[in-house]
Amino acid sequence: MVTVKTMKRWFTSLTVVAFILAAAIFNWSLLVSSKKPSDMEIAFVSDKAQHYSETGDEKLASTAQVPFPSMDVTNINTLDEALIKIQELEKRLKDIEYRIPKKYPEVKFLTFKDRKRILITGGAGFVGSHLVDRLMMEGHEVIVVDNFFTGRKRNVEHWIGHENFELIHHDIVNPLYIEADQVYHLASPASPPHYMYNPVKTIKTNTVGTINVLGLAKRVGARVLIASTSEVYGDPEVHPQTESYWGHVNPIGPRACYDEAKRVSETLAYSYHRQENVEVRVARIFNTYGPRMHMNDGRVVSNFILQALTGQDITIYGSGKQTRSFQYVSDLVDGLIKLQNSNYSLPVNLGNPEEHTITEFAMIIHKMVGGKSHIVNKDAVEDDPQRRKPDITRAKHVLGWEPSVSLQTGIEKTVRYFRKELMRSKHSERNLHIPVDVSNINV
Template identity: 55%
Template sequence: MRYGNTKKILVTGGAGFLGSHLCERLLDQGHEVLCVDNFFTGTRRNVAHLLGEPRFELMRHDVTFPLYVEVDEIYNLACPASPVHYQFDPVQTAKTSVIGAINMLGLAKRLKAKVFQASTSEVYGDPEVHPQPEAYWGRVNPIGYRSCYDEGKRCAETLFFDYHRQHGIPIKVARIFNTYGPRMHPNDGRVVSNLVLQALRNEDITLYGDGSQTRSFCYVDDLIEGFLRLMETDATVTGPINIGNPGEFTIRQLAELVVELTGSRSEMVFRPLPPDDPRQRRPDITQARAVLDWEPTIPLREGLRKTIAYFEKSLG
């Protein structure tokens, strides 16, 4: 199926925020891309500019059902990733993470293909270790409102490593920390999109708790570069590897920067913290630097400018 250095690559969740950027980069590298999405959170609009590309194919499919295709590599990104979306149907969220992983691993086993799992910093829960290294096992509530996603992703990692040990499947597992950029879903409830939209509309900016909880924000182009470098490592590198920006900001600092960059007249209002909301989140990227020669290059101010420009255009 390979033609020279060209591969046919499956991207599940390919019409989503991250998936659409990944499809774009893979096409830029000269590969054929099969983009699979059930359009629960992904949209055709995210990949509309790719539809005329002869090496790009878009398929509507839910990964909780088996998929019978012929490809060289698999990137498994399919799963709603924001609390608003993954709590809308928590049973389906857990099934997407777990059954979706089983189906993609089964496909990889049949094809003897390398398979990438988009895991998450949520596997660390509300951490007692800061910043979070990959060796930290996490502190997760197994029966809370976020558990469908947190525990679903943890179980998916379990399955990836068991398939690797039992069947020799070549796996790559990346733990994604907060990512932002163009094509974020406007109603996904994530902090960057929430703050940007509220600021652009001059609405009250909602902060939870006192806004002192911290997050680390990675621009999407940096993240996708980390994905590609991880996928190109040799078979001894399985991950999990943290991919994120170690720069740490309070949510209040983020809100103040968004207000500055948008010139908004918004005022900040405070609401109670949601259940199980982590107090702090910051990746230890020692492994990514050493193994992938990767670290983020786009500062928060620059990435926010690009993200704000995208939302201004979409609102206009």
């Protein structure tokens, strides 16, 4: 049986071996190759060396009865041969990882009576994955449905294989047939670069997708929580925004594909409630931030942190007097669960009533991160809301909910996450790609 002590020795041993191997491979490639390796090739070898240094050693491989490839590098004469050797190591290490029992986060035990079967559409996304963590740790069965347009498998991979967890690659614009007690309908791109990249698909996800979710709920008797948005208020003329405010939306503007689609999603929910007796809950979500945000999210938090960490100018579009309120993702998850389990069926604002100007927020990020960045202003963009602040009186009264994580604490955690992400992708620009040039939006 493999002990923790054996595993620790394994990790320590291969750290040394991996770097020796990487150095040997790199040196041989320089000595015998007729051409100098490119930066991409060097980065590839470097990344693989780091991967092996963090994995295991030959002792555990032997214990697990998996033959470990020879560490002999004397026959490696070209970079191609070096890469083949690395691929062999990678394959063997995957075999080893498969044989090692997987350790999951601690999960509370619930009786069959108390345990719910919960479907989360968009569960591999930013907010959805945090909701998955909370519900799994509370002991429920969780089914995640995601098409991975903005969601990422690695956001939930720590649950894969757990008996209470299931991950399904599926686009909610197609019907879904699953048994569930509760549904959280979070599937939709939520940042301008993502929802403007394919506006028609954004509309379909929030209309056809919502019809499919509500139809499923009707068939199986599930309660549905619709993740709506503060964007239903448009560029509001009432401050702060209460749930009774009907909004001020441009129906043909660049943001309309999201704003109007979410308004229709709410209309569909209450139509199914009145006509088909489907239990519905509607959360109007205000600006949310935290770990697992995309670096190409295109919103204020991710834009400013990324610009500050990479030494770019922190760019404000417009005067900077526009205001936003920012809530940390754990506060939002808490509010979503409380709303789902409440007896209240009308829309509820979930957001932080603490209001900051865009300029103030840029200064907070700049001070926290430091570096050589400067704060600069550029021309304003179309339909950029001037003020955004929720009235959460209803949430306090019917849910007993209000945000508890301070802006300072939340931003510190998010900055730490972004630093790690930048280290992960230092040899690749794939995580920095923005599919369409609409990043110049203060969301």
